[in-house]
Amino acid sequence: MDIGTIHSIWTVLLFVCFIGIVLWAYSKRQKPRFEEAANLIFADEEKDSATREKDRSKEA
Template sequence: MDAGTIHAIWTVILFLSMVGIIFWAYSKKQKTRFEEAANLIFADEEENSTSSQLKTGVEK
């Protein structure tokens, strides 16, 4: 095998890996999991505002 063949095989392997990752990321099975992860920052803000209200005794 020469270097050109090895590079071609490596390119095909990387391309198939990328296509697999894209299909995994956009599959419907992952949608709820990704939505939960996207909303985690808002859950943290609610928790922080609740704890700051308890400390100061002030409602927003």
């Protein structure tokens, strides 16, 4: 086995891993999980605004 064959096998393995990751990332089963993760930053804003409204009602 020469170095060219080893590089070819390595390239094919990496390509198969890449295709596997792409299929996993774009599968319909993962979509709800990724959408929830994408909206996590907005959950903090909702909590902050709810806390601010609660503080304002206490002051009044």
